[in-house]
Amino acid sequence: MREPLRHRSFRLLFAAQCASFLGDAIFIVAIAFAVLQVTGSGAALGTVLAAGGAAMVVTFAVSGVWADRIPRVRIMVTSDIVRLASQSTLAALLLTDTARMWHLLVLNVVYSIATAFFMPARTALMPQLLTADHLVTANGLMGTAENLMWTTGWAAGGFLVAAIGPGWAIAIDATTFGASALLLLVMGGVPLPDRATDVGGGSFVSELRDGWREVRSRRWIWFTLATATGFLLMYEGPLQVVGPIVTKADYAGARSWGLMLAGAGAGAALGAVVAASGLLRRPMLVSMWLFLGVALVPALLLVQAPVAAVMAAMAIAGMSFGLFTPVWESALQGGVPSDKLARVSAWDWMCSLSGMPIGMALAGWLTEGVGREAVLAGMSIGTFLVCLAFLLEPSVRMIDAPGGPAGIGVSTRISAGSKD
Template identity: 40%
Template sequence: MKTKENWLTAWSVLRERTFRRFFIGEATSLLGDGMTAVALSFAVLDLTGSASDLGFVLAARAVPMVATLLIGGVMADRFPRRRIMVTADLVRFASQGTVAVLLLSGDAQIWQLAALQAVQGMASAAFDPASAGLVPSLLSGELLQQANGLRGMAFSGGGIAGPALAGLLVALSGPGWAIAVDAATFGVSALMLSVIPIERQLPTTKNSFTHDLREGWSEFRGRTWLWMTVASSSLGNLLLSWIAVLGPLLAKRDLGGPAAWASMNAVLGVGLFVGGMVAMHVHSERPLRTGILALTIGALPTLGLALQLPLLLLCALAFVAGIGVAIFSSVWATTLQRNIPGDKLSRVNAYANFGSVACQPIGQALVGPVAAAIGVYSTLWLAAGIQLLSAMVALSTPAIRKLPAEAEVTPTEVGTRPRT
């Protein structure tokens, strides 16, 4: 009976009407994000059949998104976050809607798709920090962990369902209609977010943009547990970019073809979804330590590939790794929300996200020369070893190991409770 009560308590966050509206909007937006890459890829390939053109269009979205992420963080701490999110969704609705019209009319050109994807990327860079900063103002502190576990499930669900839905729509009606449905998801998200009642917005700052950017950086570097975790995550993401390159290579050469790599990624996505459910029930006196311990499980697929395990075992390791990564992500989001003042949360979140992904292009550039020099399997052993060593260094840091579950900041600093 107690287990059943604990389970129901974890899902009680959805009884909060304000958060429920936010969650539906965010989940729908994440579904759209999941659809974008697949639908856009087939749209470009139908137009020109060129892999170079496809890479150019995808990069046109990714580069502006990373480049403007810190700007998005400053904006989200300056202006009403809900308004930023609604505006970003409407921009994405318009940009993807325009892409759909161009494709369906037969008038699309590559430069047009690239330009519209750049707009899409910048809108996402505004949406994400605002979303991270808004959550603490929607819920009481004891529900944050459950909320972030649920958000992790939505992220994973969007990553699973989005590509599948896009692929189905492309097969049935073509990429133009798939992009149109993608656009509609952002419209639904904007509608749901627009009806969230917020009692009080953060006061608009009169400081300069540069001052706010520096203030966010000061907040970020002033907490050892924060920048050490981000440094560890950044190195981990660099090494994951190696797996993203070497994994398909080994799948094609040794595991039976592309379907093997697709299977591993699909099972990883399921693990991430299940991990979000598990994270809703995680309660630890030292949550960040628990999160990083869970993150070490993420190295299992790398070890499996290095050991040349059969596909079935690799899928099992991918599933377990997904659970670990999801638990870390949920605990990490809650830790930020409980320990960073609400008026700086979006900027700190933007710095953390920027730091986490900044090294991925470096990893993508290094993996080829490293694999050529020492071999594919030696590169995998190196990656797994560095991943585990990085986690051990983070865990040996007292500021991480001893960070308590109690918030460093008062509830009023974290955010203002809305009407429900």
């Protein structure tokens, strides 16, 4: 598992992402309670989060193309600098008690746009830093670090918000982007893949179409993206809104919410370690079964189960993600031509995340309209049905089977011509 860390560029990227992951986790807790502190409205919380999510989804339409045109490290550094500025501004407004809802909304949109430029660039950069036989391990290491940082950040975010307020928590988040930018600058530029230099004359629309052709020609890709859209619509998006509202009303507020999220992070970290270690012959298939248990989370919140019980359910949800993500990212990195990978990654993020802002907005409005109990019940039922459809799809079940798209257990690479 340590082999990728012997490469200097990967070590710097790894350290930069650890800093950024920690700050992002703190921010997720802080922004929710900042909006509730400023507005006291669940609908306002849903609107602010949905605006950021929608901006991110729209930006993915162009960010992947840019990441195939411009050196990826340059995009990532610029993204970090923009987020350093936006988070510093938001922290200052909160600390001076001058923040208004529109400040929160606009700055969250800026943050989300910058993040949308960062993600495809990072995904496409990985195969440039490491050989194909190290990608699964590297993605597992990155996933483990990400989830450990999320676990720490979520728990710390809850306690920071409760102890010193969301303004200071977001100020800490801002410093992590500064650290990430410095580490990436030390890494230096990484040239684009050879064939990427030939795409500069193509139009954005033609390049997006080219990326979409790569997606739709592989059933295992487009079905996974469709399922992810439904999952984020029914579970992840609404949970970002309903979770803080429920814990503020029925639990100990930010502390409880931070601990629950930390449970998810701990489970995800464990899942990523297992995926990277090779202990499971079919980590993707195991994750698909575990996804069925995610429906327990809103059900337990509905009955006001103890914090420990919700943490355990969220740990199961996290473990499913921890097992799934390294295999999925390795599948894309090995099965898509490197000069088109950022565009396909952008479609991955854009399609799968498109359900999140809708889920956030609906959850905020429905919580005030029909009550949080009805929203939680709908989340539980809808999540189970989406995850069941995912489990029953043959092309997805074969992703990590010998001879399947990912071929984990036989090879860490996917044949570029492997299509379902």
